[in-house]
Amino acid sequence: MQDWVYAAVAIWAAERVFRGFHHVGSVVGARFFLRAPLVKARTEVQDDAIKLSVPANGQTWTAGQHVYLSFWGLDLLRRPWLFGWTQSHPFSIANVPSADATASREMRFVLRVQGGLTRELAAHIARRSEAKGGQAVDCWVSVEGPHGSAPAAADFDTLLLVAGGSGITHPLSVAADVCRRAAAGEAVVTSKIKLVWALHRLEQAAWVQETLEETRSWAEKANLDLSVSLYVTRTASAATSGTSSPSSSASIDEEKKEDHGEEINAGGKCRKYSGRPDVHDEVAKAVSDSPGRTLIISCGPEALANEVAEAATPYLSSAVKVDIARFEC
Numbered sequence: 455m456q457d458w459v460y461a462a463v464a465i466w467a468a469e470r471v472f473r474g475f476h477h478v479g480s481v482v483g484a485r486f487f488l489r490a491p492l493v494k495a496r497t498e499v500q501d502d503a504i505k506l507s508v509p510a511n512g513q514t515w516t517a518g519q520h521v522y523l524s525f526w527g528l529d530l531l532r533r534p535w536l537f538g539w540t541q542s543h544p545f546s547i548a549n550v551p552s553a554d555a556t557a558s559r560e561m562r563f564v565l566r567v568q569g570g571l572t573r574e575l576a577a578h579i580a581r582r583s584e585a586k587g588g589q590a591v592d593c594w595v596s597v598e599g600p601h602g603s604a605p606a607a608a609d610f611d612t613l614l615l616v617a618g619g620s621g622i623t624h625p626l627s628v629a630a631d632v633c634r635r636a637a638a639g640e641a642v643v644t645s646k647i648k649l650v651w652a653l654h655r656l657e658q659a660a661w662v663q664e665t666l667e668e669t670r671s672w673a674e675k676a677n678l679d680l681s682v683s684l685y686v687t688r689t690a691s692a693a694t695s696g697t698s699s700p701s702s703s704a705s706i707d708e709e710k711k712e713d714h715g716e717e718i719n720a721g722g723k724c725r726k727y728s729g730r731p732d733v734h735d736e737v738a739k740a741v742s743d744s745p746g747r748t749l750i751i752s753c754g755p756e757a758l759a760n761e762v763a764e765a766a767t768p769y770l771s772s773a774v775k776v777d778i779a780r781f782e783c
C-alpha cells in the first residue's frame with residue numbers, strides 16, 4: 455500500500471482519538487470538567503430541521519459557540535459510517551445558559567436536514583416519533599466542545615443580526631446573551647437589537663421559539679429595544695411542491711414591493727414580510743439610526759453572507775464592525 459494511505463489513516467485515527475478525549479473532558483476558563491460521554495437528548499423533526507435539546511449537565515458555554523455532535527443508539531449503529539464515533543458534525547448552540555442556577559440548563563440546536571448524516575437521522579427520528587403519536591423522542595448524543603466565540607456584542611450600541619434558515623442559531627444566541635446580561639443588570643452598552651431572519655416558511659420560526667420567547671422576556675425586563683423581522687421567502691405552492699426555485703422567491707419580491715409587514719406572534723411579537731430582506735437598506739438604516747457603534751452579524755448561506763458583506767463594506771470603520779459566518783442552511 456502507498457505511504458500516503460498510511461499517513462491519511464494515521465491523521466484520521468489521531469483526530470478521532472483526540473476528539474474522544476474531548477468528548478469526556480472539557481476546559482472552561484481554568485476548570486476542567488469530566489462528563490458522561492453520552493447524554494440523552496430530546497429530538498423532533500420540524501419543517502425540514504431536527505430540533506435537539508441536550509441537558510447541559512454542568513457544562514457552560516458562551517454566545518456564538520458551537521459543538522461537535524455525534525449520534526448513538528443501537529438502531530443508528532447499523533450505519534456505522536454515519537453514526538457513533540466515526541462522524542462528528544459542527545452545530546451552533548442557539549441559546550445561552552440561564553443565569554438562574556436553579557433552572558435546568560439545556561443546549562438547544564437546530565439541525566437543518568441536508569443530504570448525509572442529518573437526512574438519515576431525521577428519517578430515524580421521524581419513524582420513532584410517528585410510532586409514539588408524533589411526540590418528541592430521546593436520542594443518545596455525544597457533545598464535544600464548545601468551540602469558537604462571538605464579538606463582544608454588548609459593547610456596541612446597535613446590533614443588526616441577519617440570518618438565513620438554520621443560520622439563526624448563531625446570531626440568536628448573541629441577541630439572547632446581550633438581553634440576558636442587560637436583564638441581570640450587567641454593564642451593557644446596547645440599546646437596540648434588530649434581528650432579520652429569512653426563512654422558507656413561517657412555521658420554521660418554531661425551530662427557535664423557546665429561545666426567542668426567552669430573549670424577548672429579557673429584553674422587556676431590561677427595556678431594551680428588540681425587533682424581530684421574519685422574511686418568508688417561499689410561496690405556499692413552492693412550499694407544498696418542495697421546489698426551491700429562486701424564481702418563486704423573486705415573484706414574491708415583485709408582488710410585494712409595498713409590503714409593510716404584518717404583526718404576528720412567533721416567539722413573541724414579530725413583523726412578518728414576504729420575500730427576501732433588503733439587506734442594503736437594513737444595513738444603511740442600522741448604521742444611520744445608531745447613536746454610536748454598530749455591530750453587524752450575519753449567518754447563513756453563501757449568497758446572504760456575501761450580500762451582507764457587500765452592504766456593510768462602505769461603512770466599515772472603528773464605529774461599524776461586521777462578523778460573518780457561512781454554512782449551508
Ligand SMILES: Cc1cc2nc3c(=O)[nH]c(=O)nc-3n(C[C@H](O)[C@H](O)[C@H](O)COP(=O)(O)OP(=O)(O)OC[C@H]3O[C@@H](n4cnc5c(N)ncnc54)[C@H](O)[C@@H]3O)c2cc1C
Nearest residue numbers: 543544545546564565566568569570571572620623781782
Ligand atoms: C461552525 C459551524 C456551525 C454550524 N452550525 C449549524 C447549525 O446551527 N445548524 C445547521 O443546520 N447547520 C450548521 N452547520 C452546518 C452543519 O455542520 C452541516 O450542515 C452538517 O454537518 C451537514 O451534515 P450532512 O452529513 O447531512 O451534510 P451533507 O449533505 O453531506 O453536506 C451538506 C453541507 O454540509 C457540509 N458538511 C458536511 N459535513 C460537514 C462537517 N462535518 N463539518 C462541516 N460541514 C459539513 C458539506 O460541505 C455541505 O456543504 C454549521 C457548520 C459549522 C462549520
